[in-house]
Amino acid sequence: MLYREALNKALDEVMNADDTVVTLGEDVGLYGGSFRVTEGLVEKYGEKRVIDTPIAELSIVGNAVGMAIGGLRPVAEIMTGNFSLLAFDQIINHMAKLRYMSNGKITLPMVVRFPQGVSRQLAAQHSESYEQMLSAVPGLRVLSVSDVNYAYHALKYAVLSDDPVIFIEHELLYNKKGEVNFSQNLDPFKARIAKEGSDITIVSYLKMVDDVMLAVPEIEKELGCSCEVIDLCSLNPVDYESLKHSIEKTSRLVMVEEDHKTGGYGAQIVSWAAEEMFYTLDAPPLRLAGEDVPIPYNRSLELASIPTPESITRDIVTWGKKNDV
Amino acid sequence: MLYREALNKALDEVMNADDTVVTLGEDVGLYGGSFRVTEGLVEKYGEKRVIDTPIAELSIVGNAVGMAIGGLRPVAEIMTGNFSLLAFDQIINHMAKLRYMSNGKITLPMVVRFPQGVSRQLAAQHSESYEQMLSAVPGLRVLSVSDVNYAYHALKYAVLSDDPVIFIEHELLYNKKGEVNFSQNLDPFKARIAKEGSDITIVSYLKMVDDVMLAVPEIEKELGCSCEVIDLCSLNPVDYESLKHSIEKTSRLVMVEEDHKTGGYGAQIVSWAAEEMFYTLDAPPLRLAGEDVPIPYNRSLELASIPTPESITRDIVTWGKKNDV
Amino acid sequence: MNKLEAEDIYYLMVLGRAFEYAAKENYMKGNISGFLHLDIGQEGFSVAAIKAFEKGDIFSTYREHIMAMARDIETKAIMAELFGKQTGVSGGKGGSMHLFEPSRFFYGGDAIVGGHIPNAVGCAYARALQGNEDGVMVIFGDGATNGGAFFESLNIAATHKLPLLFLCENNEYAIGTNIKRAAPFREQAKKAEPYMLTYTVDGMDAKAVYETVRKAQIQIQEGHGPVFVEAFTCRYEGHSVSDSNAYRSPQEMNHCKVKDPLEKFKKELQEKWLCSEREIKSIEAKAQKAVDEAVEYAENSPEPELDALFENVFYEERKNVVS
Amino acid sequence: MNKLEAEDIYYLMVLGRAFEYAAKENYMKGNISGFLHLDIGQEGFSVAAIKAFEKGDIFSTYREHIMAMARDIETKAIMAELFGKQTGVSGGKGGSMHLFEPSRFFYGGDAIVGGHIPNAVGCAYARALQGNEDGVMVIFGDGATNGGAFFESLNIAATHKLPLLFLCENNEYAIGTNIKRAAPFREQAKKAEPYMLTYTVDGMDAKAVYETVRKAQIQIQEGHGPVFVEAFTCRYEGHSVSDSNAYRSPQEMNHCKVKDPLEKFKKELQEKWLCSEREIKSIEAKAQKAVDEAVEYAENSPEPELDALFENVFYEERKNVVS
Numbered sequence A, B: 001m002l003y004r005e006a007l008n009k010a011l012d013e014v015m016n017a018d019d020t021v022v023t024l025g026e027d028v029g030l031y032g033g034s035f036r037v038t039e040g041l042v043e044k045y046g047e048k049r050v051i052d053t054p055i056a057e058l059s060i061v062g063n064a065v066g067m068a069i070g071g072l073r074p075v076a077e078i079m080t081g082n083f084s085l086l087a088f089d090q091i092i093n094h095m096a097k098l099r100y101m102s103n104g105k106i107t108l109p110m111v112v113r114f115p116q117g118v119s120r121q122l123a124a125q126h127s128e129s130y131e132q133m134l135s136a137v138p139g140l141r142v143l144s145v146s147d148v149n150y151a152y153h154a155l156k157y158a159v160l161s162d163d164p165v166i167f168i169e170h171e172l173l174y175n176k177k178g179e180v181n182f183s184q185n186l187d188p189f190k191a192r193i194a195k196e197g198s199d200i201t202i203v204s205y206l207k208m209v210d211d212v213m214l215a216v217p218e219i220e221k222e223l224g225c226s227c228e229v230i231d232l233c234s235l236n237p238v239d240y241e242s243l244k245h246s247i248e249k250t251s252r253l254v255m256v257e258e259d260h261k262t263g264g265y266g267a268q269i270v271s272w273a274a275e276e277m278f279y280t281l282d283a284p285p286l287r288l289a290g291e292d293v294p295i296p297y298n299r300s301l302e303l304a305s306i307p308t309p310e311s312i313t314r315d316i317v318t319w320g321k322k323n324d325v
Numbered sequence C, D: 001m002n003k004l005e006a007e008d009i010y011y012l013m014v015l016g017r018a019f020e021y022a023a024k025e026n027y028m029k030g031n032i033s034g035f036l037h038l039d040i041g042q043e044g045f046s047v048a049a050i051k052a053f054e055k056g057d058i059f060s061t062y063r064e065h066i067m068a069m070a071r072d073i074e075t076k077a078i079m080a081e082l083f084g085k086q087t088g089v090s091g092g093k094g095g096s097m098h099l100f101e102p103s104r105f106f107y108g109g110d111a112i113v114g115g116h117i118p119n120a121v122g123c124a125y126a127r128a129l130q131g132n133e134d135g136v137m138v139i140f141g142d143g144a145t146n147g148g149a150f151f152e153s154l155n156i157a158a159t160h161k162l163p164l165l166f167l168c169e170n171n172e173y174a175i176g177t178n179i180k181r182a183a184p185f186r187e188q189a190k191k192a193e194p195y196m197l198t199y200t201v202d203g204m205d206a207k208a209v210y211e212t213v214r215k216a217q218i219q220i221q222e223g224h225g226p227v228f229v230e231a232f233t234c235r236y237e238g239h240s241v242s243d244s245n246a247y248r249s250p251q252e253m254n255h256c257k258v259k260d261p262l263e264k265f266k267k268e269l270q271e272k273w274l275c276s277e278r279e280i281k282s283i284e285a286k287a288q289k290a291v292d293e294a295v296e297y298a299e300n301s302p303e304p305e306l307d308a309l310f311e312n313v314f315y316e317e318r319k320n321v322v323s
């Protein structure tokens, strides 16, 4: 099953089981979704529950908040991460805060999903990552999974949860293949150990997990070491327990992300490790991230602006050699 | 001179010297600005250059971008930091990226200013801090000064710079008193050593610098040590050189900020130190920040949600004792 | 409207005004802090609109104390909220701008100008889907009609023919900026004309407001889709307690105050419903008493526990911290 | 419009169509990537609107290749940009959606639907302040008229009577969503009526577009404030090259293509300007040649240096890194 099919299946199942679930967004209905995540849903559940919206992201999220207040479980799709900026007031000032400001009188069972990141030459206004911003907002859960099985389970969880969830996808993951274990009972807030190892803990999430996995064989060969790869899955809350456990074993931390280096999401993880795992770390943590530039259109420049399996290998090996890994 | 008067003086001087400078925002004109930063300007420069706008933050920034394209030097005021979220698309997708996407053909000499942070019981939709988000955007300079003299110089620099600048203020700083040295030649990107010391480097910015300074005497007494206090002034780019220099002297880093702890701005500083100063640090860095909750209205809860001089003292002393400072 | 209802409306108007003055007084004393937006001068509008919208959901702004009272939220729980007390409608966490009572279908209490309008649209969508016919009413100021959220909402509500009443309180000012300097015309209903039925009404005339909102709600209930009502009002005080109101001349203020809604509605009570001076005095006394009790209640209520700081960030608290 | 101008318009239309087909072909070959939005079917609209807006600033969307050419930006520099080459108008950093040439007062090239409209408003403000009378034209699709940025702009432009021409290209679709499913009516000019003068025109008729835009610009230059022009068009291809266009039936496509703008304008040339078949063929050949040369130029141009990655993030590069 493809990643996007797993998401589609998750939506289909929850919509089938609970008729308060609705989904809304640009072209999610008749068109089938610009990445086909909502394909076939309008035929099954009708235009009242699979709602094509105008190009008005502020309203897409703002309306979802109101639908949740009114007793529905909306799943809002934003076509591309960058456009979510138009909805930041609704996400941060409303979706994240109404529960707290009302001291729990208002409950918002809702999801906002969007794909983000560098796809292929979509240029600066279509390629950015916003998990850094959204994971820093109290009142939001932020899920972002790289694995097909997790994609299915995490989205189901997100829709059925009574809390507001930001569900971040990646354009290059939609066609990823994987097995879904439908009967699994999976905690979406638990990190996934993508690969066990004993010498370096490499933490990543979303599409970069796959790039890290591609880099690992070469890194292990070059450094003569074994890497543990952790896929965060939940960006807020973070499963610090799993990270701790791993770092206690390896004494070394590498954080890999696609976001810009300055202020990118991984800073929080490295900063946490510096505060909490200082005496455990045998080497300075390493943060691999995108360059501090808007994403350029040209393919070579685009690839040079973010970590790739090659750059990950190169940078971890250099760091490893310098720090006696 | 008060902090807001220093800002006012800076604006007045640049508007006087260069008639392409305009300022726009809600109530900046006839009303004199909700925090009186623009007081008196409309009388001097007229309604065409001191522009009262409707309540439309997206347009305030979006229009400023267009004004800059058209050859003006706009200074946009957003009344409160939280409302800037409505303009995030314009700030991040346009203001920050147009220069790069056009390969330098478009230049945007513009400033977006706003006050942010916890003032006094303004509750969740009026009290948040967004430097974490905005400092992570390539293409933006982010200045945020705590000192009256710096306020004057940094704002002048920002308006005269040919790059887009986010200028972040704090509601509780406006009435702060200080001396302005008008003839000083001040680099706004250089951190300010608020106090020299030899044992702990305390890094902060904006209003928290003052709270740190209030806490320092007690900390020094309790720990029998001497603290160096660094006021970042520029949040992007960061004057890492000054930080490095200080940490080389003290071997210890404390980061204090008002933002929420998870994903707050200071994570970048601590993460940088962990990567770059690992072998220099003698103790785990300490990050003091706000709690991961929306800001509550009640005064006791509000104060409990952010660092205060008392909590800063308490937390640094505890950390110091634990880590043999 | 029958006599009882009219008396109730008058009671709420007097209650509202007394409440606002008491709130102002307690702000000066330091019992209330933050932004405090008083509704004095607009009581008739606020009470009549809420009462006329008999059932259904209500979304309002930060200037909502009186509307909350008109929606039968306890006066003392509102005052306690302003005091930041545990017994406040929002447990002391919201304050004056954030009053919520879903059991009364009252949802704030939003301090982002225009930000609640898309929420109301979404709620109207939910109601339509659920087959609930009472509709939703969203109240906002003239200042909100210049923002994108408002416009997107007109378009969406009209496209889906949602059961939504847009109610604009046009007091001609957004803080210190007159509407004529922020829009090309004074009447904001014009903006809604391409999309839906619109009405304008004198917002200082509670009876007229009542009738117009009633009519609009009935049209909505009949399935005509969204309706826009604009009421012209006058706020007597500054934008909030900390605003000096210096931008309005004494002449403008006098002119604006001349049609006091309480005076006008009192006449209505006397002339149409033949209420005696005594009956009216008794209503007024009852209102003052309720406000005095509310202040006393707020004063004597406990502060929230410190633990409350961490409560209600999420529904599923157990998931809050994994590590 | 005189004969020379008419020939130029026809040349640009043919050039535009040939360019778009060449771009599509090179997309299939892998020479162009990302999103590629073709303007086929709308050439008449794009060329005539730009030509009619004689001077002044232009802000457009991601579907702007032909407009850029009509604004005298070199065809080869545009094709090179699509190829991501150093010689592209944006140095290969922008791509198809981000063509900028301030020396021709052409500012994109914006890929946020509606996001450039407030920028155009700001530029119009600057022009008014500078006493420049040519005005600003902002071009956007029907899909953009449902977003807050558009509405805020109508309000602000009207309030300040700015010299701004709002030009809506209504091809009835935003990707796969028909405008009648995203707004309560098909004609988006209705939304502008409360604020300004509006015109609608057949966007498949280049001459009509030319005359309407010309008239609108003259009104703007005379100080009447903003004007809104809506042109109904038909795009022949999918939304972008990667869109299958499956949501439009063959019948709908046939109906839509019947009024081909090139055919129509060719008749105009022949009947009104008495152009011979030979003259027309020569124009067409010249256009095809220009496109072939542009492709060759783009193919042979160098890739940007890797250093370009870090260039032009800021103007003051020296300040970029302090540490």
Ligand SMILES: Cc1ncc(C[n+]2csc(CCOP(=O)(O)OP(=O)(O)O)c2C)c(N)n1
Binding pocket: B026, B055, B057, B079, B083, B086, C063, C111, C112, C113, C114, C140, C141, C142, C143, C144, C145, C169, C171, C173, C174, C175, C239
């Ligand atoms: C998005 C946003 N921008 C600015 C503000 C600051 N602000 C609070 S109230 C207000 C004026 C609102 O005026 P109006 O909508 O007419 O309502 P009124 O206060 O007159 O009832 C402004 C500008 C805000 N709260 N939210």
Ligand SMILES: Cc1ncc(C[n+]2csc(CCOP(=O)(O)OP(=O)(O)O)c2C)c(N)n1
Binding pocket: A026, A055, A057, A079, A083, A086, D063, D111, D112, D113, D114, D140, D141, D142, D143, D144, D145, D169, D171, D173, D174, D175, D239
């Ligand atoms: C803010 C935003 N939302 C969504 C998109 C995705 N998107 C790109 S083009 C488009 C349709 C625009 O339609 P229209 O404005 O009618 O222009 P057309 O493509 O028909 O010329 C959409 C939804 C975007 N680029 N920006």
Ligand SMILES: [Mg+2]
Binding pocket: C141, C142, C143, C169, C170, C171, C172, C173, C174, C175
């Ligand atoms: Mg008002």
Ligand SMILES: [Mg+2]
Binding pocket: D141, D142, D143, D169, D170, D171, D172, D173, D174, D175
């Ligand atoms: Mg269209």
